[in-house]
Amino acid sequence: MDGMYKEDCEEFGKKLLKLYNLRIFPRMGKIFADMLFQSGVEAGAYACSLDDVMDYGAKANLATQATVKLNEAAYILSVMKEAGYYTQEEISELEEAIDDLLQNVKGALGPGFGQPYRM
16 A cells, blocks of 8 residues: 555646646636645645555544545636636546545545544
């Protein structure tokens, strides 16, 4: 399992950069593109760190932060698509990479992690 997250993060980062460099947007589109890029970079950094952290509590914190940032990136991406900044064809690779990395991160701590809390 060593290096599993780093490989996924590297692939995610390449797709994020590819989409970010696809267009130059004026004003609001630029703000959204920058937000997407920043969220993606933060998500990748958190997820990539999962390979190096052995403490369960710290790993759970990193996985949670990565999950939040990946969901944030996915949401920004969907807003940009809805606003017409990107087409479905343009974002499909990054959407798939986000989904793949999100599933990988959710599996980082075993089968119970990422499941709804029940009282």
